Amino acid sequence: MIPEQFGRVAILIALALAFPALPLLASWAFHKFRLRPDNPNPVKQATYECGVEAEGGSWGQFNARYYIFAIGFVIFDVEVIFLFPWATIHAEQPLGTILKAALFVGVLALGLAYAWRRRALEWR
């Protein structure tokens, strides 16, 4: 029973490792056997080939005002975690659970309204 279950996990881990490793390995092998051209340029070497250009090192200081958005995000992120189990049972007892979830979301919404009113959501 246990080896069987963990065997599946082991297969998953092997696949998860192989998925990113194989393309890298293939690219390296193609380069090794001169099957692919090798002419790098700055744009090609960038970490991301599209989007905003990366600037400076990742050890720089981040703007502290960002924390308010981070807190807001975490609150609503956690709210969703609580709503998933609720969603699985709310069909059985429709009215009571909807009221309770509404209370829960309502309190958080009040917090959002507060943050909004206090101009915490504006980038200043």
Added chain:
Amino acid sequence: MSATEHLHHIGPALVLLIGSGVVFSADLVTPRRASLWGLTLVALVGGFLYALWHATSGTSGEALSGAVVVDEFGLFFAFVIIIATFAVVVASRDWADGREQAAEFYALILVSAGSMVLLAQSNDLITIFVALETTSIAQFVLAGIARDNRGAEASLKYLLTGAVSAAILLYGFAFLFGIAGTTSLAGIADFVGTADEGTRLPLMLGFVLVAAGFGFKMALVPFHGWVPDVYQGAPTPVVSFLSVASKAAGFAIVLRVFYTGLGGGGTFISDDWAVMFGVLAAASMVFGNAGALLQTDVKRLLGYSSIAQAGNIGIGLAAVAAGSTIGPAGVLFFIGTYVATNLGAFIAVIAASQRLGSDEIADYAGLIRRSPLIAVILIVCLLSLTGIPPTAGFIAKLYIFNGAIQAGETWLVGLVAVGVVNTGVSAYYYLRWMRTIVMDEPLEAWTFRPAVATQGVMMAAGLAVLVIGLMPTPLISAAQRAAAVLQ
């Protein structure tokens, strides 16, 4: 039991918590500060009436699967906490309405008070932890609500100490749960009643960690490090709330966990926690009073004085553990009088420091000529903190010391001797402050008087100190009834 009945059992706390939400919402729709103050008072009166309803309608027993219990003990503290919060809110109107964070101040005070009421009636380790953390987190924010450097430092220190204490407390709870197999206090009491000597060490490990966690709330040495800095740095109205309501709630929950859970006198573990609180009490009195001797800032002085007073209550806890029958009532009576006394002193300091613009003892010189009312209330409360008759503090100390001697242990008599010596030491710095108020020449001539509402609560606190001192019987019998339900 229906859902409404469950909610009815936590009614007083619920009224305060909902009131906090209403204050927050009101701030979003109206810019008027006066309405926030009024709403806060309405919520507190509502909570008080609900507790009164519990007391008169005979509501009692457990609810929410034994997580909370309605009994005289919880109601005693509900009344103490709500009345203290009411007085603080009335007295801090001038201070709070002048700042941008008025709504946060009122709402967080309500959250904190509501959770304390819940804490006093909680009957399960998990409820205790949740209620304790809710009240603490609100207080961390309150300490820094003025958004100045001092306040930020106080808030951060309070937060860090509080977080570490919460972790220690939880570790202790884990031991208690691990050995007793239940989080309910009644279940732990059953376990302790039937357990054998082999469980002694893990139980001790558990309750020592729990005492360390609660020691932070009670401000017992060596868990007192945050007190002077937070008392000095945080706004005075917040400090007055911390020093009365928070302390009362801390001792309430300690008494419930230790007295109900571990048992006083009879159990094999009771001698251990008696000695533990005896040591903590002696250390708190000695270090608290020694620290207070050197202070020139009134808030720091009151901070050290509150550590020393916690030591006095600690004598009561040791007596409870040693099996003194009047010990628990003594602790409750002391807390009741301490709340009235410290409230009077702090409201006088709030009123004085706003006009004096300083917290230095030297600036209180000749206060009796500049603001006679504030000076008289302050003197009455300082006399009571010292323990001089005919104030309430005298009866309270007498009651606590008497309980300790009644337990019949030699070392407890020694502890009382330490307490008496420390009363003498404390008289030095309390009387020195009083001398500055009465004898010294005022630095400036202009006189002042606080707002009418502040005068009202100040006089009420001062009168309570004197009335309890002259006529202690009603509070004593209330304390006895509250203590009787614990065992």
